[in-house]
Amino acid sequence: MEDGKDFGTVIRINQTRYPTVRSLQFFLIFIVLGLLVSIISMNTIKYFGVGSAAPVASSFNIVQPGVEGLSDIDSWISPSSNLLHSMSDQELLWRASLVPQGKEYPFNRVRKIAFMFLTKGPLPMAPLWERFFKGHEGLYSIYIHANPSYIADFLPSSVFYRRQIPSQVTEWGEMNLCDAERRLLANALLDISNEWFILLSEACVPLHSFTMVYDYLARSRHSFVHSFDDPGPYGRGRYNKNMAPKINLTNWRKGYQWFEVTRELAVKIVKDKTYYSLFKKYCKPTCYVDEHYFQTMLSMESPNLLANRSLTFVDWSRGGAHPATFGKYDITEQFIKNLFENKRCLNNGQPSFCFLFARKFAPSALDRLLDVAHNVMGF
Ligand SMILES: *[C@@H]1O[C@H](CO)[C@@H](O)[C@H](O)[C@H]1NC(C)=O
Numbered sequence: 001m002e003d004g005k006d007f008g009t010v011i012r013i014n015q016t017r018y019p020t021v022r023s024l025q026f027f028l029i030f031i032v033l034g035l036l037v038s039i040i041s042m043n044t045i046k047y048f049g050v051g052s053a054a055p056v057a058s059s060f061n062i063v064q065p066g067v068e069g070l071s072d073i074d075s076w077i078s079p080s081s082n083l084l085h086s087m088s089d090q091e092l093l094w095r096a097s098l099v100p101q102g103k104e105y106p107f108n109r110v111r112k113i114a115f116m117f118l119t120k121g122p123l124p125m126a127p128l129w130e131r132f133f134k135g136h137e138g139l140y141s142i143y144i145h146a147n148p149s150y151i152a153d154f155l156p157s158s159v160f161y162r163r164q165i166p167s168q169v170t171e172w173g174e175m176n177l178c179d180a181e182r183r184l185l186a187n188a189l190l191d192i193s194n195e196w197f198i199l200l201s202e203a204c205v206p207l208h209s210f211t212m213v214y215d216y217l218a219r220s221r222h223s224f225v226h227s228f229d230d231p232g233p234y235g236r237g238r239y240n241k242n243m244a245p246k247i248n249l250t251n252w253r254k255g256y257q258w259f260e261v262t263r264e265l266a267v268k269i270v271k272d273k274t275y276y277s278l279f280k281k282y283c284k285p286t287c288y289v290d291e292h293y294f295q296t297m298l299s300m301e302s303p304n305l306l307a308n309r310s311l312t313f314v315d316w317s318r319g320g321a322h323p324a325t326f327g328k329y330d331i332t333e334q335f336i337k338n339l340f341e342n343k344r345c346l347n348n349g350q351p352s353f354c355f356l357f358a359r360k361f362a363p364s365a366l367d368r369l370l371d372v373a374h375n376v377m378g379f
């Protein structure tokens with residue numbers, strides 16, 4: 001190992017005297033020597049076992065400049081506090097598809113919920129969410145995809161402070177909407193503690209306490225993706241037969257955009273290339289890709305992992321292309337209770353609430369929601 005150190009010095013001296021050809025020669029010799037040492041150490045491991053090889057291996061480390069101290073597991077598993085990066089979508093999706101996704105980890109992994117807000121800009125319901133999250137630090141992470149022109153102004157004390165991810169423009173019903181959802185999933189996957197991934201909008205509110213939401217997800221074997229076979233013109237009617245034979249009419253599914261998926265399915269979504277290219281090519285308005293892509297793909301890839309229902313209440317009873325929006329005068333304790341008490345669903349065979357979240361709420365509803373949250377929603 002002394003040899004290695006001296007060698008480094010020689011290179012530096014020679015670099016100053018002969019900056020080009022000679023330093024290149026020395027550099028090559030250096031690399032060859034490095035390779036030799038590693039080959040020797042690998043063979044030593046083979047023949048004499050790890051114990052005796054360790055000194056050789058560590059002396060090789062000393063030869064490399066800049067290796068100071070040994071990083072422990074924490075430095076590999078703790079998430080970056082800075083969500084900004086300069087990766088392209090292609091690079092980001094590739095990176096996110098490489099993350100761990102097993103069930104077992106050699107350390108105590110506290111599972112977190114990733115709340116992914118797909119918004120145009122401001123989050124009018126932020127004060128309600130702040131209350132919902134309060135006291136549950138370490139069990140959730142937040143990601144916001146907003147219009148790129150929007151500049152967020154959350155205070156450092158806010159749970160939303162610096163939670164924006166690099167974003168791009170989205171349009172209703174277009175593929176770039178699913179691109180944004182995949183971008184959210186990919187960014188959230190980089191934190192290996194995130195186990196459940198929930199897509200929300202600025203018009204969504206929680207209907208129960210954080211603890212209830214966490215227990216509900218932890219208890220379930222399913223991902224809550226609304227997915228069903230609709231024989232009508234707005235379901236099968238939007239299928240394009242050019243998608244066959246990879247996607248046949250019988251595979252075609254429809255459902256609400258607002259999903260919850262486990263880590264396993266999130267990785268499937270960011271990895272997908274096959275279904276993505278077919279939907280991009282053949283599902284354009286009046287085929288709304290956010291109502292069909294993940295719903296169809298996941299029901300083909302992992303039908304047994306889907307609950308086929310959404311956790312987010314939406315009121316379509318008024319008809320039309322957009323659901324009802326609730327304002328200030330709609331909000332009473334009874335109104336909120338009705339949203340989750342009127343219907344019961346099974347969660348792993350146990351009778352449970354169907355909905356953990358609801359939309360759409362106008363900004364004017366905020367104050368009334370804050371008034372009733374403690375009594376009916378439990379936070
Ligand atoms: C679609 O149908 C064709 C013809 O029946 C079949 O060969 C193909 O495997 C089907 N595709 C899927 C994904 O089931």
Ligand SMILES: *[C@@H]1O[C@H](CO)[C@@H](O)[C@H](O)[C@H]1NC(C)=O
Binds near residue numbers: 222299307
């Ligand atoms: C969801 O639908 C798929 C078919 O698309 C089915 O195989 C699966 O069993 C359903 N899940 C539940 C919980 O019923």
